[in-house]
Amino acid sequence: MSISEKTSLAQEPALVVDDVVKRFGRGTEIVTAVDHVSFTVRQGEFVSVIGPSGCGKSTLFNIIGGLLSDYEGAVKIGEERISAPHPAVGMVFQEESTFPWRTVIDNVAFPLELQGVAKSERMDRAHHFIDMVGLASFEKAFPSQLSGGMKQRVSIARILVSQPKILLMDEPFAALDEQTRLLLGDKITQIQQELNQTTLLITHNLTEAVQLSDRIVVMTYRPGQVKRIVDINLPRPRTSDVVGSDAFGHYVAEIWNDLREEASRGMADSESAASRRATHG
Amino acid sequence: MAEAFLRRHTPELFGLATLLVCVLGFEALIRGGVVNRYIIPPPSDILLAFERVIVEENILARCRDTAFEMLVAGGASVLVGVPIGVLLYRSALWRRAMEDWIGALAAAPIVLAFPLFLVLFGRSPKTIIVMGFVHGLAPIILKTVEGLASTRPVLINVGRSLKMTQSQMFWKILLPSAMPIIFTGIRLSWTFVLITIVGIEYLINLGGVGQLINELAERYDLPGTYAGICFVILVSVLFFLALERVESWLQPGR
Known part of the structure; x- marks a missing residue:
C-alpha cells in the first residue's frame, strides 16, 4: 500500500453520524433529545462529545452503540446503518459493569468465550489486554477486591480484547476522583496510541475531553445539536503533563465559553422545573 | 501462632463462649429453683441424655430419615421453584397475577393442612416430603423473581x-447476578421445609426425629425431648453448612 493510500485510509471516516434525530414521548409530550446531529470520526482518531446534562449525550451513545434503534438519520460504519449492537463497536459504560462473580481474567475473556474462542487462546489474549491496562498482578482477583478505577480498567480491557474497530465510552471515569481520572486518562491515551484505536468519548468533563481528544464536538442544551467542532492541536504522544500547558488552558477556556451558555440554560431549566414541582406540591 | 489463631477465629470463639454462658446461666437458674425443672430440664441432664437417645433410641438413624426427607423436599423445592420463578419473571401478566397468591402460600400454616395430605398420600414419608416441598416452594419462587428483576x-x-x-x-448474566438473592430464598425455604418435616413427623407420629421427640414427650422424658431437639438443630446446621459451601462454590468472589 502506498503512502498516499495509507493517508487516505487514515482520513476515511470509521464512523459517520449523519443528521441523527431522536425524539421521546408522544403527542404534545414529545421531547427532542438529539436534533440533526452530524459529525464523523476518522480511523485512529479520538473524538469527544461534550455538553451539559440533558443535551442528549447518553441518547447519542445508545444510538451509536445500537441500543436505541428507533431514530431518524443514520449512524454508519462503512456503508452499514447501525440499528442494533454492531461487532465493530465496543461499549464502555458509565456505571461499573464488571461481573462480580468472575475474576478479572474471566471478565476480560468473556467476549471471547461468547465467540467460542479456545480457552488457551482467550486466556492469552485476555492476559495481553490486562497487562495493557496495568492490572497484570490482579488477574485472579475478583471485582470486589478492586478500586473503582481498577474496575473501569477491567471493563475497558474486556472491550479491547475483542478488538473493536471503534471504542465507544460513556463517561467511564465519572465516578472517579480527579487524580485517578487524570492518571486513567494517561492510560487511555497510551492504549489509544499503541493500538491506533478509533475512540469516541461521551463526557461532560471539559479537562478530560481536552486532555484526550483530537477533536471535540460541543453540544447545545436540549434539544442536543452540534454547536461547534473544535480541533485540539496538542502534541502527541500526550500525557497528563499537558494539563499544565498554556495551550491546554486556552482550549479549556475556549470550549467553556461555548459551554457556559448551554450549561446556564440547563441549570435554569432544572431550577424552574424544581420550582414548578415545589409550587404544585 | 496461638495468637494468630485467636485473632482469626474470634467471632466463632465469641459465639461459643456466649452459648456456654447461656447454658451455664440456665443451669444455675434451674438448679436455684428460679426456672421450673419440669418445664426446662437442667442442661447437664440434657447432655447426659445424649448417650441414651443415641444408644437406646437410635436417634442417628432417625436423623438420617429426617435428613433424607429434608434433602428430597428441599431439593425438589429448588428444582421446581427456580424454573417457576424464571417463568414468572419472563411473563409480567403471570407475575402480577400470581405473586400475591404465592406470598400468601409462604405465610400460610401449611402444617395444619396435614389431614388433607394424609388422605392424598397416606401415612407415609411421601406425605411428609410433599408437605415440606409445598411449604418450601414459595420463598424460592419469590426470591428467584426478585433476584432476576434486580439484575443491574x-x-x-x-x-x-x-x-x-x-x-x-440468562445463563451468563441474569442467573449468576440473581444467585445471591436466590440463595436467600433457598435458606428461607429450607427453614420452612425443616420446620414442616419435623412438625409433620411429630403430628402424624411417623419417621425421623419429629416422631422420636413426640414419643419422648409422651413418656415425659424431658431431658431426652430436649436432646432430640438439639439433634434437629444439628441436622439444620449441617444442611446450612452444606448450603454455604455450595453457595461459595457457585459464587466465588462475593
Whole structure:
C-alpha cells in the first residue's frame, strides 16, 4: 500500500453520524433529545462529545452503540446503518459493569468465550489486554477486591480484547476522583496510541475531553445539536503533563465559553422545573 | 501462632463462649429453683441424655430419615421453584397475577393442612416430603423473581452490546447476578421445609426425629425431648453448612 493510500485510509471516516434525530414521548409530550446531529470520526482518531446534562449525550451513545434503534438519520460504519449492537463497536459504560462473580481474567475473556474462542487462546489474549491496562498482578482477583478505577480498567480491557474497530465510552471515569481520572486518562491515551484505536468519548468533563481528544464536538442544551467542532492541536504522544500547558488552558477556556451558555440554560431549566414541582406540591 | 489463631477465629470463639454462658446461666437458674425443672430440664441432664437417645433410641438413624426427607423436599423445592420463578419473571401478566397468591402460600400454616395430605398420600414419608416441598416452594419462587428483576441494567446492556442470545443472557448474566438473592430464598425455604418435616413427623407420629421427640414427650422424658431437639438443630446446621459451601462454590468472589 502506498503512502498516499495509507493517508487516505487514515482520513476515511470509521464512523459517520449523519443528521441523527431522536425524539421521546408522544403527542404534545414529545421531547427532542438529539436534533440533526452530524459529525464523523476518522480511523485512529479520538473524538469527544461534550455538553451539559440533558443535551442528549447518553441518547447519542445508545444510538451509536445500537441500543436505541428507533431514530431518524443514520449512524454508519462503512456503508452499514447501525440499528442494533454492531461487532465493530465496543461499549464502555458509565456505571461499573464488571461481573462480580468472575475474576478479572474471566471478565476480560468473556467476549471471547461468547465467540467460542479456545480457552488457551482467550486466556492469552485476555492476559495481553490486562497487562495493557496495568492490572497484570490482579488477574485472579475478583471485582470486589478492586478500586473503582481498577474496575473501569477491567471493563475497558474486556472491550479491547475483542478488538473493536471503534471504542465507544460513556463517561467511564465519572465516578472517579480527579487524580485517578487524570492518571486513567494517561492510560487511555497510551492504549489509544499503541493500538491506533478509533475512540469516541461521551463526557461532560471539559479537562478530560481536552486532555484526550483530537477533536471535540460541543453540544447545545436540549434539544442536543452540534454547536461547534473544535480541533485540539496538542502534541502527541500526550500525557497528563499537558494539563499544565498554556495551550491546554486556552482550549479549556475556549470550549467553556461555548459551554457556559448551554450549561446556564440547563441549570435554569432544572431550577424552574424544581420550582414548578415545589409550587404544585 | 496461638495468637494468630485467636485473632482469626474470634467471632466463632465469641459465639461459643456466649452459648456456654447461656447454658451455664440456665443451669444455675434451674438448679436455684428460679426456672421450673419440669418445664426446662437442667442442661447437664440434657447432655447426659445424649448417650441414651443415641444408644437406646437410635436417634442417628432417625436423623438420617429426617435428613433424607429434608434433602428430597428441599431439593425438589429448588428444582421446581427456580424454573417457576424464571417463568414468572419472563411473563409480567403471570407475575402480577400470581405473586400475591404465592406470598400468601409462604405465610400460610401449611402444617395444619396435614389431614388433607394424609388422605392424598397416606401415612407415609411421601406425605411428609410433599408437605415440606409445598411449604418450601414459595420463598424460592419469590426470591428467584426478585433476584432476576434486580439484575443491574448496565449488566444487561453489556450483554446486549455483546450481541448475546437470550439463552446466553440468562445463563451468563441474569442467573449468576440473581444467585445471591436466590440463595436467600433457598435458606428461607429450607427453614420452612425443616420446620414442616419435623412438625409433620411429630403430628402424624411417623419417621425421623419429629416422631422420636413426640414419643419422648409422651413418656415425659424431658431431658431426652430436649436432646432430640438439639439433634434437629444439628441436622439444620449441617444442611446450612452444606448450603454455604455450595453457595461459595457457585459464587466465588462475593
